[in-house]
Amino acid sequence: MKPVEVDVGVERHASQVVRNAAIAGWSGHLSIVRLSYPEPMPPSPHAADGLRLMAVHAHPDDESSKGAASTARYVAEGVSVMVVTCTGGERGDVLNPKLADNVEIAANLVEIRRQEMDRAREILGVEQRWLGFVDSGYLEDYRVDDRDELPAGCFARESMDDAVRPLVGLIREFRPQVITTYDENGGYPHPDHIMCHDVSVAAFDAAADGSVFPEQGTPWQALKLYYHHGFHKERFQALHAGMLDAGLESPFGQWLDEWVDRPEDEDRITTWVPCGDFFGVRDDALRAHATQIDDEGWWFGVPREVQQRVWPTEEFERARSMIDVQLPEDDLFAGIR
Numbered sequence: 001m002k003p004v005e006v007d008v009g010v011e012r013h014a015s016q017v018v019r020n021a022a023i024a025g026w027s028g029h030l031s032i033v034r035l036s037y038p039e040p041m042p043p044s045p046h047a048a049d050g051l052r053l054m055a056v057h058a059h060p061d062d063e064s065s066k067g068a069a070s071t072a073r074y075v076a077e078g079v080s081v082m083v084v085t086c087t088g089g090e091r092g093d094v095l096n097p098k099l100a101d102n103v104e105i106a107a108n109l110v111e112i113r114r115q116e117m118d119r120a121r122e123i124l125g126v127e128q129r130w131l132g133f134v135d136s137g138y139l140e141d142y143r144v145d146d147r148d149e150l151p152a153g154c155f156a157r158e159s160m161d162d163a164v165r166p167l168v169g170l171i172r173e174f175r176p177q178v179i180t181t182y183d184e185n186g187g188y189p190h191p192d193h194i195m196c197h198d199v200s201v202a203a204f205d206a207a208a209d210g211s212v213f214p215e216q217g218t219p220w221q222a223l224k225l226y227y228h229h230g231f232h233k234e235r236f237q238a239l240h241a242g243m244l245d246a247g248l249e250s251p252f253g254q255w256l257d258e259w260v261d262r263p264e265d266e267d268r269i270t271t272w273v274p275c276g277d278f279f280g281v282r283d284d285a286l287r288a289h290a291t292q293i294d295d296e297g298w299w300f301g302v303p304r305e306v307q308q309r310v311w312p313t314e315e316f317e318r319a320r321s322m323i324d325v326q327l328p329e330d331d332l333f334a335g336i337r
């Protein structure tokens with residue numbers, strides 16, 4: 001299952017987990033890591049030089065709100081994880097009501113968001129790179145046909161060639177077996193999320209094709225491409241029921257009553273990754289993006305124990321696989337290690 005090189009990585013990442021635990025005010029995390037995973041097995045040829053996961057995201061904070069607990073789990077297992085952040089989040093609003101009126105934050109938002117990203121990167125134990133594009137800003141009911149209405153020079157208005165090129169370079173440098181991104185709707189219709197999807201899918205193929213962007217390094221074929229699918233009704237129904245069972249007021253009642261069914265969301269899920277032990281790391285990474293979250297908001301009102309009991313997984317759709325692995329899966333690296 002894991003090659004010798006990865007075992008060395010486990011030791012390295014174990015100390016990172018201890019640091020994370022200290023940051024998070026936890027104890028006993030390391031023993032969970034040690035007890036939770038089986039003894040190393042002989043490596044498969046796909047993983048001969050270690051396992052690598054690349055998570056491509058649109059803005060700083062997306063890496064902490066989508067798939068963050070699975071990221072933390074893989075890091076704890078010794079997988080090398082690179083988060084790629086397409087834009088600097090320059091047009092994000094300050095969403096934390098406690099900081100919303102702070103003129104100093106508003107004037108220095110770009111730098112502050114970089115510092116927040118640094119902190120989240122440390123907490124998650126990942127490597128992180130910026131693609132250097134400029135946030136397109138949110139446009140209500142955005143469709144790709146509306147891109148000319150977006151600010152000049154923003155990410156969603158870049159040519160596909162210019163947008164894909166640097167990601168191809170990073171894929172060829174990092175050589176991930178697995179890449180994650182958003183579905184074609186972006187998870188929600190932010191122009192940068194939809195662009196992130198388009199660019200990731202194109203780069204998955206282009207990185208393997210030596211005739212494309214030859215100056216960007218030696219071709220590399222990633223084996224699997226996944227889309228995040230955390231925002232679906234079944235999960236929120238379970239959390240709602242879990243809150244009521246615990247005798248707590250659920251923040252989801254009215255929301256679920258008004259939910260517009262998109263059954264295809266649940267039908268698209270192929271892969272459930274168990275990661276409940278890492279929800280605390282996820283929450284701390286999210287809190288590191290202090291300007292972008294309300295830490296007294298509804299999400300943090302759902303006790304972690306309830307989440308761990310009723311929905312201890314993160315969900316993904318396997319969009320591409322270059323290897324034959326049966327569905328459903330419980331591991332993004334199924335068939336690779």
Ligand SMILES: [Zn+2]
Nearest residue numbers: 058059062190
């Ligand atoms: Zn975003």
